[in-house]
Amino acid sequence: MNFDYSKPELEASRLIDLYKAMLKSRMIEEKMLILLRQGKISKWFSGIGQEAISTGITLAMREDEYILPMHRNLSVFTNRKIPLYRLFSQWQGKMNGFTKGRDRSFHFGTQEFKIVGMISHLGPQLGVANGIALAHKLRNEEKVTAVFSGEGATSEGDFHEALNVASVWNLPVLFCIENNGYGLSTPISEQFNCEHIADKGKGYGMESHIIDGNNIVEVYSKVAELTQSMRKDPRPVLLEFKTFRMRGHEEASGTKYVPKDLLNEWSKKDPILNFQEFLRNQSILSEKEEVEIKTKIAHEINDNLEIAFQEKEVDSTLEKELSDVYESFDNEIIEPSQKTSRIRLVDAVSKGLYQSMERHPELVIMGQDIASYGGVFKITEGFVKKFGLERVRNTPICESSIIEAAFGLSVSGIKSVVELQFGDFISSGFNPVVNLLAKSFYRWGQNSDIVLRMPCGAGVGAGPFHSQTNEAWFTKTPGLKVVYPAFPADAKGLLASAIEDPNPVMFFEHKQLYRSVYQEVSEDFYTIPLGKASLIQEGEDVSVITYGAGVHWAIESLKKLELNADLVDLRSLQPLDIQTIYKSVKKTGKVIILQEDSLFGGIASDISALISENCFEFLDAPVVRVASPEMPIPFAKNLEAIYLPNQRFESALTELLNY
Numbered sequence: 001m002n003f004d005y006s007k008p009e010l011e012a013s014r015l016i017d018l019y020k021a022m023l024k025s026r027m028i029e030e031k032m033l034i035l036l037r038q039g040k041i042s043k044w045f046s047g048i049g050q051e052a053i054s055t056g057i058t059l060a061m062r063e064d065e066y067i068l069p070m071h072r073n074l075s076v077f078t079n080r081k082i083p084l085y086r087l088f089s090q091w092q093g094k095m096n097g098f099t100k101g102r103d104r105s106f107h108f109g110t111q112e113f114k115i116v117g118m119i120s121h122l123g124p125q126l127g128v129a130n131g132i133a134l135a136h137k138l139r140n141e142e143k144v145t146a147v148f149s150g151e152g153a154t155s156e157g158d159f160h161e162a163l164n165v166a167s168v169w170n171l172p173v174l175f176c177i178e179n180n181g182y183g184l185s186t187p188i189s190e191q192f193n194c195e196h197i198a199d200k201g202k203g204y205g206m207e208s209h210i211i212d213g214n215n216i217v218e219v220y221s222k223v224a225e226l227t228q229s230m231r232k233d234p235r236p237v238l239l240e241f242k243t244f245r246m247r248g249h250e251e252a253s254g255t256k257y258v259p260k261d262l263l264n265e266w267s268k269k270d271p272i273l274n275f276q277e278f279l280r281n282q283s284i285l286s287e288k289e290e291v292e293i294k295t296k297i298a299h300e301i302n303d304n305l306e307i308a309f310q311e312k313e314v315d316s317t318l319e320k321e322l323s324d325v326y327e328s329f330d331n332e333i334i335e336p337s338q339k340t341s342r343i344r345l346v347d348a349v350s351k352g353l354y355q356s357m358e359r360h361p362e363l364v365i366m367g368q369d370i371a372s373y374g375g376v377f378k379i380t381e382g383f384v385k386k387f388g389l390e391r392v393r394n395t396p397i398c399e400s401s402i403i404e405a406a407f408g409l410s411v412s413g414i415k416s417v418v419e420l421q422f423g424d425f426i427s428s429g430f431n432p433v434v435n436l437l438a439k440s441f442y443r444w445g446q447n448s449d450i451v452l453r454m455p456c457g458a459g460v461g462a463g464p465f466h467s468q469t470n471e472a473w474f475t476k477t478p479g480l481k482v483v484y485p486a487f488p489a490d491a492k493g494l495l496a497s498a499i500e501d502p503n504p505v506m507f508f509e510h511k512q513l514y515r516s517v518y519q520e521v522s523e524d525f526y527t528i529p530l531g532k533a534s535l536i537q538e539g540e541d542v543s544v545i546t547y548g549a550g551v552h553w554a555i556e557s558l559k560k561l562e563l564n565a566d567l568v569d570l571r572s573l574q575p576l577d578i579q580t581i582y583k584s585v586k587k588t589g590k591v592i593i594l595q596e597d598s599l600f601g602g603i604a605s606d607i608s609a610l611i612s613e614n615c616f617e618f619l620d621a622p623v624v625r626v627a628s629p630e631m632p633i634p635f636a637k638n639l640e641a642i643y644l645p646n647q648r649f650e651s652a653l654t655e656l657l658n659y
Contacts, residue, residue: 005217005278012284018216019279021059022051022272024297025075028084031301032091040309041091043105047072049214049246052271053178055079056219057146060227066132066411068116068125068147071106072178072245076148080113084300088308096307099444100324101314108444109411116411117444122149123158124432126175127401130162131408133171133234138362138390138414142231144172146223151179151188154197161401166236167204168396173236174227178213180245185257201238213241214271244269325478327447327502331529336493336522346514348488348521349453350379352495353417355525357387360415363499366393366402367419367453376421377455377514399429403452407436410449415499423454423508424468437504438479448504451495457549457596458644459512463635469548472602474506475574481530482574484508486551488519490571493528501530510548517552531575535584539564542657543584545607546594547571553646554594557653573603578610585611589620592656594649599627621659626652 005015029048036044047054054075061067069076077087090097090108098108098117109117116132118125129147136143153159154177166173177197181188194200201208209226212218219241226237244266247255255263279285343351357363365380371394374381383392395402399420406416420426426433437448458467474480481503485491491509498505536551541563544554547570558565566584570577585591591611593604608623626649634640641647 003212003215003217003274003278005215005275008217008221010217010221015217015279015284018055018059018220019272019275019285020293020297021055021075021079022216022275023293024078025051025055026272027294027297028074028078028301031305042093045071045105045249046245046247047074049266049270050178050180050243051075052216052219052275053176053213053241053243054148056216057174057176057223060220060223061144061146064114065143065227066114066116066129066145068118068129068145069106070118070122070125070148070150070178072150073106073148076115077106077113080115082110082113084304085307088305089311092308092311093314094308094311095314096311100316103443109446110444111411111446116408116446119435119439121156121158121431121435122153123156123162124400124404124436125149126153126158126162127165127404127432128408128411128436129173129175130166130169130171130401131405131410132412133166133173133408134169134364134405135409135412135414137169137171137234138364144174144227144230146174146176146227148176148178151177151181151197152186152191154200155191158400158404161396161398162404163201163204163206163236163238164396165398165401165405167206170235172230172234174223174230175236175238177238177240178243179240180243181262182245182249182258185249196240198238198240206236206238208238208240210240210242213243214269214274216271216275325442326481327441329501329503331497331500331527333529334496334526336489336526337524339523340520341523342518343488343521344515345485345488345491345509345517345519346377346379348492348519349495349509350381351521351523352492353379353499354383354386356417356496356499357383357391359525360499362414364391364393364409364414364416365419366395366406366416368395368397368421370394370419375419377511379419379453399425400432403429403432403450404436406450407432407440407448410447415449417451417453417499419453420455422466423456423470424465426452426454426470426473430473433474433480433504433506434477438477440479441503442479447502449502451498451505451507454506454508455511455514456508457510457512458633458640459549461635461637461640462511464632467633467640469508469510469596471506471508471573472597475603475606479504480574481505481572482508483530483572484510484547485571486510486513486548486569487517489521490528490534490569492521493526494530494571496525497527497530500527505530508548512549513552528571531572531577533577533580534569534571535580536567536569537565539566540588541565541590542653543568543581543588543591544594544653545570545581545584545591547573549596550594550646553649557646557650561650561653563653563657576607581607581611582615585615586618589618590656590659591619592624592626592649592653594645595625595627596645597627598630599625600630602627621656624652624656
């Protein structure tokens with residue numbers, strides 16, 4: 001097979017560099033296949049036959065520009081000069097790797113080498129690239145971000161969302177799609193019904209190109225040309241690389257589903273063998289030089305493998321593993337000033353957000369209709385005039401991609417707040433929240449400096465899609481923090497702390513409380529520590545534990561029944577103030593837990609279990625939970641009243657006291 005390597009004309013030294021880079025990747029892969037058969041690594045996703053793509057792209061990029069690779073892009077890692085023993089340790093689950101044995105294969109990133117690793121869901125990294133590129137654009141940095149995807153992942157919604165956002169915002173992202181013919185065993189004819197993936201770029205008003213992915217000179221030269229242009233004229237570009245995967249999706253899959261004549265055809269297009277033949281024919285590479293290059297690479301591989309093999313198996317403790325789920329953070333407690341104003345909860349959220357925007361000059365807010373319109377609840381009304389459209393960003397309707405972009409901003413060291421128009425809509429962005437934001441710090445030390453604002457709750461007749469209080473989806477997900485204030489002063493101080501916190505925070509704001517609850521609130525910036533409950537009133541008869549709207553229901557009922565009770569407003573659900581709960585329960589001996597969310601699987605169940613396991617000998621009655629029934633939230637006012645637990649709370653409380 002003859003490739004045209006003559007245009008554009010490159011210096012002989014550059015051609016040799018490209019050859020060495022591809023060859024090194026191939027030789028490492030061949031060694032890994034041996035180790036896989038020997039049981040010395042657990043899994044391998046082969047990129048044999050596709051080396052020209054990741055090699056050409058990486059060498060065309062600058063070393064300070066981020067690349068987001070996938071399973072089959074070994075050459076990205078090797079050409080970023082990562083020491084091989086660290087890669088080998090990563091694949092063996094050892095400490096010298098990048099995940100401390102917590103994740104396998106190429107599921108890792110490294111700030112040192114400007115690489116951001118993938119998660120198995122594939123598509124989300126496209127949106128992450130948008131966030132990194134947005135950071136460059138906000139800082140007026142002439143840089144490009146390159147992100148890889150296979151043709152299979154172009155069927156995911158994340159692909160379409162990411163391309164749309166990149167195009168609307170003119171982000172300098174190079175979307176690199178490796179079309180190797182199969183998504184695992186599914187051929188492209190069953191993946192999409194268009195001739196070229198590059199054609200999809202047209203629908204987003206995006207420049208796109210088709211490149212021979214097995215021609216290293218074409219890949220390198222075209223990417224170098226495009227990235228140089230994109231740095232001066234920021235815009236996204238979609239590249240489709242035509243190539244083929246010569247081995248299985250992963251080694252256990254095999255290639256029996258691929259017609260033999262197709263394999264034979266593509267084997268003739270081997271990017272390394274063809275390029276090697278060209279270099280020989282042009283007298284650029286002699287047989288002696290070829291042997292020397294291969295010998296040197298083989299020694300490097302073996303020497304680094306020996307280092308990895310000599311390294312001890314990973315060793316840790318439960319305490320150490322738990323300590324790495326969240327980034328440690330000493331929140332500076334800033335006390336509220338005495339200068340106060342009587343404001344609503346909605347005003348407190350707005351003022352707290354505004355002051356954080358002043359405090360952090362790079363903080364970005366993103367959400368639907370939040371700019372000139374001010375958001376559906378008018379939280380950000382007037383923000384554009386002060387902070388501008390770059391920092392108060394209207395977004396397309398694509399929760400998943402915007403949350404991914406927020407992660408990309410965090411990778412670049414920029415804080416962000418994402419407003420979900422309604423907390424219910426987080427379901428459209430659930431995957432990046434629970435698999436990307438929640439797990440990245442534990443996996444490879446990358447924090448998610450993000451607050452997701454979640455207007456939530458019933459009581460306003462909004463029906464099943466605008467009334468959920470879905471905190472239990474997230475309290476069970478390690479790596480996330482969950483905050484749920486009931487009062488304006490708490491909302492302002494807790495939001496400030498949530499933004500200061502480098503970990504991902506789900507910040508729930510009850511819609512019914514927005515304009516119905518008033519309080520004297522400090523006008524200046526202040527913080528309230530996350531994970532500290534508030535003891536609203538003290539008594540001896542019973543412990544009432546609740547949060548959100550439940551706090552106000554409890555206050556009303558306790559006043560009506562004239563009870564002498566401890567009333568604990570949790571405020572933070574993750575981290576949870578266990579000590580305040582235990583202290584109250586041990587004092588009163590009776591406890592009732594009230595939540596608006598449906599009963600089964602809610603946080604009340606876990607609190608009840610914790611109390612039963614740790615305070616059993618202090619209890620004078622069974623722990624009582626009061627919550628909404630297992631049904632969607634209805635629209636009609638009378639039906640919503642049946643759903644909500646506030647009326648049932650009083651009778652349950654009375655029964656508990658009479659136990």
